[in-house]
Amino acid sequence: MLTLFTDTDTDITPAQAQKYGYRLISMPYSHGGKTVFPYEDFETFDAHGFYQMLRSGVLPTTSAISYEKYIEYFEPEFAAGNDIFYVHFSRAMTATFDAMDLAVKALKEKYPDRRFYEVDTKGITIISLNIVLEIGDWFASGKTPEEVLSLAETEVDRFAVYFFADDLKFFARSGRVSGIAGTMGSILGIRPIIYMDTNGKMVSVGKETGRNNAMKRLLAYVDELGDDLYSHRVIVGHADAPRIAGQIVDALRNKYGEKLEILLADVNPTAGSHCGPDTVGICFHAIHR
Amino acid sequence: MTTEKINSLKYRSLLSEGSRFLEERCDQINKLNVFPVPDGDTGDNMLMTLQSGLAETGADENLPLLCDSLSRGMLYGARGNSGVILSRFFYGMNSCISKCGDSFTADNFIAGLENGVSEAYAAVSSPKEGTILTVMRETTDAVKKESPADFETLFETAHTAAAQALKNTPEQLEVLKNAGVVDSGGAGFLCILEGMRSALDGKNISPVSAAKATVKELRGDEEMLGYCTEFLLQKMGGEPFSTDSFRKFLDSVGNSVVVFETGNIVKAHVHTFRPEEVLKEAHRFGEFLTLKIENMTVMHSKSTVENEFELLEKKNKYGLVAVACGDGIGKMLKSAGYTTVDGGRSMNPSSQDILRGIKQANAETVFVFPNHKNAFLAAKQAGEMCDFCKVLVVASQDIGHCYCAASAFDDSLPSEELVSRFEAAAKAVKTVNIAGAIRDCTENGVTVRKGDAVCFDKDRILLAENTAQDAAVKLFEHLDTPDVVIILTGEETSEGDASALESRLEELYPDTEFIMTDGGQPIYSYTLIIR
Numbered sequence: 001m002l003t004l005f006t007d008t009d010t011d012i013t014p015a016q017a018q019k020y021g022y023r024l025i026s027m028p029y030s031h032g033g034k035t036v037f038p039y040e041d042f043e044t045f046d047a048h049g050f051y052q053m054l055r056s057g058v059l060p061t062t063s064a065i066s067y068e069k070y071i072e073y074f075e076p077e078f079a080a081g082n083d084i085f086y087v088h089f090s091r092a093m094t095a096t097f098d099a100m101d102l103a104v105k106a107l108k109e110k111y112p113d114r115r116f117y118e119v120d121t122k123g124i125t126i127i128s129l130n131i132v133l134e135i136g137d138w139f140a141s142g143k144t145p146e147e148v149l150s151l152a153e154t155e156v157d158r159f160a161v162y163f164f165a166d167d168l169k170f171f172a173r174s175g176r177v178s179g180i181a182g183t184m185g186s187i188l189g190i191r192p193i194i195y196m197d198t199n200g201k202m203v204s205v206g207k208e209t210g211r212n213n214a215m216k217r218l219l220a221y222v223d224e225l226g227d228d229l230y231s232h233r234v235i236v237g238h239a240d241a242p243r244i245a246g247q248i249v250d251a252l253r254n255k256y257g258e259k260l261e262i263l264l265a266d267v268n269p270t271a272g273s274h275c276g277p278d279t280v281g282i283c284f285h286a287i288h289r
Numbered sequence: 290m291t292t293e294k295i296n297s298l299k300y301r302s303l304l305s306e307g308s309r310f311l312e313e314r315c316d317q318i319n320k321l322n323v324f325p326v327p328d329g330d331t332g333d334n335m336l337m338t339l340q341s342g343l344a345e346t347g348a349d350e351n352l353p354l355l356c357d358s359l360s361r362g363m364l365y366g367a368r369g370n371s372g373v374i375l376s377r378f379f380y381g382m383n384s385c386i387s388k389c390g391d392s393f394t395a396d397n398f399i400a401g402l403e404n405g406v407s408e409a410y411a412a413v414s415s416p417k418e419g420t421i422l423t424v425m426r427e428t429t430d431a432v433k434k435e436s437p438a439d440f441e442t443l444f445e446t447a448h449t450a451a452a453q454a455l456k457n458t459p460e461q462l463e464v465l466k467n468a469g470v471v472d473s474g475g476a477g478f479l480c481i482l483e484g485m486r487s488a489l490d491g492k493n494i495s496p497v498s499a500a501k502a503t504v505k506e507l508r509g510d511e512e513m514l515g516y517c518t519e520f521l522l523q524k525m526g527g528e529p530f531s532t533d534s535f536r537k538f539l540d541s542v543g544n545s546v547v548v549f550e551t552g553n554i555v556k557a558h559v560h561t562f563r564p565e566e567v568l569k570e571a572h573r574f575g576e577f578l579t580l581k582i583e584n585m586t587v588m589h590s591k592s593t594v595e596n597e598f599e600l601l602e603k604k605n606k607y608g609l610v611a612v613a614c615g616d617g618i619g620k621m622l623k624s625a626g627y628t629t630v631d632g633g634r635s636m637n638p639s640s641q642d643i644l645r646g647i648k649q650a651n652a653e654t655v656f657v658f659p660n661h662k663n664a665f666l667a668a669k670q671a672g673e674m675c676d677f678c679k680v681l682v683v684a685s686q687d688i689g690h691c692y693c694a695a696s697a698f699d700d701s702l703p704s705e706e707l708v709s710r711f712e713a714a715a716k717a718v719k720t721v722n723i724a725g726a727i728r729d730c731t732e733n734g735v736t737v738r739k740g741d742a743v744c745f746d747k748d749r750i751l752l753a754e755n756t757a758q759d760a761a762v763k764l765f766e767h768l769d770t771p772d773v774v775i776i777l778t779g780e781e782t783s784e785g786d787a788s789a790l791e792s793r794l795e796e797l798y799p800d801t802e803f804i805m806t807d808g809g810q811p812i813y814s815y816t817l818i819i820r
Contacts, residue, residue, distance in 0.1 A: 169624065187625045188804050189773035189820065190696045207696070209717075209820055210772030211802040 001082040002145060004136070005073070008038040009089040010121065010128035011237060011265045013045075020136030025073055027089075027096070029270045031060035038269060047266040051240035051277035059170075060273040064096035070103035078111040085117040085145050087132045089124040089271075090200030117145045119152045122200030125271045126237035126283040127161035129263075133233060134159075157198050160289045162221045163237070163281025164191040164214040170276030171202075193217055198289050211244060218282050219251055225286040230259055232285035239267040239279040248282060291439035292489055296392040297352040301343070303485040304359070308339045310484030311477055318480070321473035323464045330635040331473035334369030334663075338376050339481065341366020341639070356387035364670065369637040371421050371474030373666035374409050378425055381408030395443045399436065402429040412666060419461030421474030427454035428482070444486035451479045467732050515543065515562040517583045522555040525575040530555065535571075542566055554578070604678075607700055607707070608650025611658040611691050612638050612668070615810030618688055618777060625695040627658070634811045636661035643671035647680055654679040654704045656711065658691040662747070679704070683711045686747045689720030689818035692775070718820050721746050721764060722813040723757045742814065757782070757814035758790040765794065768819065771801050775818040777808025782815065790815075 006012055007025040017024050026037040031053075038045065054060070077084055091097050104116050119135060121128040134155065138148050165171060168186035171194075191214040192207045208214040222234070234252060238245035249262055267279060295303070311318075311332065318332030345362025346355050360383045363376035382405035386393040393401070406429050410416050431450030437443045458472040459465040465472055524530050535557070543561030555574070561567055564582050571577070611627040613619045614636050619629045630638050630646035636659075638646075643664075647655045655678055659668040665682070672680035681704060685691045694711040702710070726741045733749045742757040743750055744764050751767070754760040761776070774794070778787045791805045808816055 187692065187696050188621065188775050188806065189802060209696075212800055213772055 001080075002139075003077045003082045003084055004139065005084060005086040005088075006128075006132045007088050008268055009124050009270055010087070010132050011125045011268050011271075012129055012132055014039050014043075016133070020133065020140070022087075022132070022136065023073070025065070025070075025086075025088075027062070027065065027268075027270045029060045029062045029273050031058050035063070036269070045266060045269065047240050047269075047272075050269045051272065054170075054272070054277050060269070062270050062273050064094060064099060067099045067103045070100045071107065074103065074107055074116075078107050078114040081114075083115040083117070083145070085119075085139075085148070087119045087121060087128075087135050089128045090122050090196070091120050092122070092200035093124060093202075115145070117149060119149065119156065120200065121159075122156055122198060123159070123161060123196045125161075125267050126235040126265050126281055127159050127196055129237075129265055130159050130233055130235050130283045130285075131156055157289055158227065158285055158287075159232075159283060160195065160221070160225055160286035161281055161283040162193060162195045162218050163275075163279055164193050164208070164211075164218070165275050166191070166241075166278035167276050168192060170274055195221075196289065215244065215248055215251070215280075218248065218280075219255070222252070222282060222284050223255075225288065226284050227287045228285055229256060230261075233261045233263050235263045235265055235283045237265045237267050237281050237283070239272045239275060239277050241278045241280050244278070244280050248280065252282075291441050293439050294392040294394055295398070295440060297350055297355040298348070300352070300386075300393075301346055301348070301350075301355060303488045304339070304481075305343060306488030307481035307484035308336065308343060310487070311336050311339060311480045314476075314480045318473050318476050321470045321476055323468040323470065329473060330633075330637060330663075331369060331371045332477055334372040334637050335375055335474065335477040335481075337639070338363050338367045338369075338372035342376070342379065352389065352391055352393070353387040356383035359383055364674070365641040366639050367667055367670060368633075368639045369663045370413075370666050371477060372637070373640070373670055374412055374421055374425075374474065375478070376670075377412040378405040378409040381405035395437055395440055398440070398443065399429070399433050402432065405429075412670075417462065419458040419465060420472050421478050423458065423461060424451050424454040424472070424475035424478050427451070428478075440489055444482065444489060448479070448482050448486055451475075451482050455479050468730060515560050516564040517558075517560055518543075518564040518567050518581070519558045520556075520568075520571065520580045521578040522557065522571050522575045523578050524553045524555060527575060528573050530574040535574075538570055539567065605650075605652040606654065607698075607704070608647075608652030608655040608678075609658070609695065609698070610643070610646040610650050610655055611685075611688075612636060612643065612646075612660045612664045613688065615777070615780065615808045617807040617809040618816075619809075621777075621806065621808070622688075622692060622695075625692060626698065627691070627695065632661065632664055635663065637663045638667060640667045640670040640674060643668050644674055647671060647675055647678065652678060654681065656704075656707065657682045658685040658694065658711075659683075660685050660688050660691045662686060681708055683708055685711070685715065687720035688777075688816060689718045689775075690715040692818060693718040693820060718818060719746065719768075721751065721817045721819065723760050723815045723817075724813045725757075726753065756786075758786055758793070761790055761815055761817065762793055762797070764817070765798060770798060771819045773802045773804065773820045776803060776805045777810060777816040777818070778805065779814045779816070780809050780811055787815075 004022045005025055006017065006022045007027050009027045012022065014024065024039055026040045028035050028037045074084055108116065121131040135148055135152065138151060190207050190209055192204045193214065194202050194204050197203050208217050236245050236248050245264055249264065252260060252262055267275065315332035315336055319329045322329030342359040342363035345358040350358060360380040363379050367373045367376035382401035385401035385404045386397050389397045406426050409422055409425055416422050428447050428451040432443055432446050435446045437446065455471050455475040458475055539557065539559045542563050543559040557571065559567060609627045611622045611629050612632040613622050613629045614632040614634065622629050628646050628650040630642050632638050643657060647657065657668045657672060657680060659665040659682065668682045672682050685694065694714040697710040697714040721744055723742050723744045726737045726739055726743045728739050730737050735750045735753055737743055737750065737753040741753040741755065742760040743753045744760040745751055752760060752763055754763050787805055791803055794803050810816055
C-alpha cells in the first residue's frame with residue numbers, strides 16, 4: 001500500500017486532502033507564546049479572524065517541526081507495511097526538511113523494505129496546492145509512484161505563480177524575497193510583484209502602482225505564459241482579500257470562459273505569517289515559471 | 290541726549306527688546322497667512338530664531354564675541370523661510386559690526402544693514418519682492434540716504450521706512466493682495482525694529498535666561514549630567530520667596546539654572562544630582578503645579594551606546610531624511626525608509642533639527658526632503674552646515690511627493706540621477722489638503738466662507754464645501770480617475786467621518802484604490818496623496 005502525505009503549507013483543506021487520500025502534516029505558527037498546529041488545533045481555518053489579527057499588529061512566527069514529529073507521522077505507516085509518497089512545500093524555504101531527512105533515514109534503517117518517495121513542489125501555498133492536486137489526479141488515474149515521480153520531474157516547473165502583497169513589512173521581516181534589497185521600505189499602494197523561481201525561492205520582478213494595475217499584471221502573466229490552461233486548474237489564492245480574489249476570478253471568467261477550472265484558496269496561516277493580509281496570487285499551468 | 294555709539298551690552302539689550310516686541314505681536318503675525326487656514330507661524334519662527342541667537346550670548350561678552358554667538362545661535366536655530374532670512378540678515382550685519390572694536394557707530398550699523406541685506410537676498414534662490422526682503426532693503430536704503438549720526442534718528446527713519454515698505458507689500462505680491470494681508474515676515478522685521486528703537490532709552494532690558502535654557506536643551510550640549518528637574522510652583526504664602534536666593538540655592542546644587550516668577554507662580558529648571566533637595570527646598574514656599582524629573586545620565590549613556598554602535602556600524606551608501614508632521618505620517622515615512630525630522634505643527638524645523646536627522650540617517654550621501662516651502666531654506670542651510678556627509682536637498686513641496694519618491698529609490702543609481710528620479714516622481718503625484726477656513730475670501734474664482742472646508746494644493750484654493758468629506762468627494766469630480774489615493778486623516782478627524790468618506794469614494798470610483806490611514810496631522814482634516 002502507498003500512503004500519500006502533504007502538508008498544511010500547501011493550502012490544502014482537510015476535505016480536499018480526504019478526497020485525494022492525502023494525510024496532512026501540520027506546519028505550525030506561534031504568537032503570544034502559543035504554538036498552533038493547523039487542522040490539529042482547529043478544524044476549520046478562520047482566515048478572516050487570523051488575518052484581522054495580523055492587521056491589528058500581531059506578527060506570528062513560524063517554526064520547523066521536529067525529528068520526533070516526523071517519526072510520529074511516518075512510523076505507523078512503515079510499521080503497517082505501507083510506503084510513503086510525500087508532496088511537500090519548498091525545501092529552499094525551510095530547515096524543517098533536514099529534520100525530516102534524519103527521521104526518514106532512521107526509519108529506513110528500522111524498516112529497510114519500505115520506500116519513501118517525495119516531490120518538492122518548489123513553492124508554497126497555491127502553487128504547491130496545484131501540484132498536490134495534479135499529483136492526486138495522477139494517482140487516481142492509476143499511475144505508479146515511479147511514473148508520478150517522472151512526470152513531476154518536468155511538470156513541477158510548469159506551474160507558475162505570481163502574486164502581490166499589500167505590505168512589504170511581512171516579507172521584509174521574513175527575509176525570504178530577493179530583489180527587494182535595493183529599495184528602502186514599504187510604500188502604501190505600491191505593490192511588488194513576486195514569483196516563485198525554479199529553485200523554489202520568491203523573487204520580486206517589479207512593482208505596480210495600485211491594486212488594479214497589480215491585478216492586471218497578474219492576469220497579463222497568465223496570458224503571456226499560460227499553457228494548456230483548460231487541462232489544468234487555475235488557483236486564485238488570497239489572504240483574506242475575497243473581493244480582490246473575486247475580481248480576478250471574474251476577469252479570468254471573462255477572458256477564458258466557463259470551461260476554465262478555477263479554484264479559490266485561502267492562504268494558510270503559516271505562509272500567511274510571512275506574506276501578510278491582502279496578499280493575492282494566481283497559479284496556472286505555464287510554458288515555464 | 291543722543292546715542293552715537295552702541296557697545297555689546299547695549300546691542301544685546303536692543304535685540305532682547307526686539308525679541309520681546311516680536312513675542313507680544315507673535316499671534317498677530319501668525320495670522321497674516323495667505324491661505325485662510327490657521328497654519329501660519331511666521332511670528333513663531335522669527336521669534337524662535339531670534340531667541341536662539343540671544344540664548345547663545347552671555348551678558349559679559351565683548352562685541353566681536355557677542356556678534357559671533359548671536360550669528361551662530363540664529364543660524365542653528367533658524368526656522369521657516371522668514372527665520373532663515375532673518376538669521377542670514379543678522380549674520381551679515383554682525384560680521385560687519387563685529388570688526389568695530391568695543392562699540393559701533395550709526396555709520397557702521399548702516400554698513401551692517403547693507404551687508405545684512407545682501408546676505409539675506411543670497412539666502413533665497415529666487416528672491417521675490419513684496420516680502421521681508423523688500424522691507425529689509427527699503428529700510429536700509431532709507432537710512433543710508435539719511436545717513437544720521439545718532440541712533441535715535443536712525444531707528445526713527447528705519448521704522449518709518451519699514452512701516453511704509455510693509456504697507457506696500459500687497460501691491461507687490463498678488464497673493465497678499467488677494468488675501469488682504471501684508472507680508473508676515475516683513476511685519477516681524479518691523480516689530481524687531483520697534484523693539485530696538487524703544488530700548489534705546491535704556492529703560493528696557495529684557496531677561497533672556499528663559500530662552501537660553503530652551504535652546505541649550507535643544508542643542509543638547511549640557512555640561513553636566515544628573516537629573517533634569519523642572520517644575521511650576523504656586524506660592525502659598527508660606528515662607529517669603531526670593532528669586533535671587535532661590536537661584537543661589539539652585540546654583541549650589543546644580544547648573545543650567547533658570548528661575549523666574551510671574552504673579553504667584555515660580556518656574557524653575559535645574560540639572561542636579563540631588564533632585565530631592567531641590568524639591569524639599571521649593572516645597573517650603575508653596576505647592577507644585579507640575580513637576581518633571583528625567584535621569585539624564587541614563588539618557589546620555591543610552592545615546593553614548595548608540596553612538597558607539599554608530600561608530601561600529603558601516604555608513605549606508607544613501608540615506609533619506611524627511612521633514613514630517615503628525616505621528617501617522619511620521620510612521621508611514623519611516624516604513625518607507627525615511628529618517629524623519631519633526632516639522633512641528635506647521636512644518637518648520639530648525640536647521641539644527643534637520644542636521645540631526647542627517648546625522649541619524651548615517652549615510653555617505655543623504656537626500657533631504659523638506660516637504661514644505663517653509664522648511665526648504667532650513668534644509669538648504671543644514672546641508673551647507675553639514676561637514677560629515679554629502680547632502681542633497683530635493684525640491685519636495687509636500688508629503689505626497691516625498692512618500693512617492695521613495696518608490697523611485699534604487700541604491701544602484703548615482704546620487705544625481707536619483708535626485709532627478711525623485712523630482713520626476715513629483716509629476717506623478719498630487720497632494721491636496723482640506724482644512725477649515727478661518728475667514729471669508731475669494732481666490733482662484735472660489736468663494737470661501739468662514740467655517741467652510743477648503744480644498745487646496747500647494748499653489749491655490751481648488752474648491753470649498755460645507756464639510757471636509759463633501760470637499761473630498763467634490764475634488765474627484767475634477768480629476769482623471771487615479772490609480773491610488775492615500776487619505777491621511779487629521780488629528781481631529783473622526784473615525785466615523787473618515788470611514789463614511791472612504792465608502793462614498795469607493796462606491797463612486799471602483800477602479801481607484803483608496804487607502805485610508807491615520808496621518809495625525811494638525812490643521813488639515815484630510816491630506817490626500819493622489820497617484
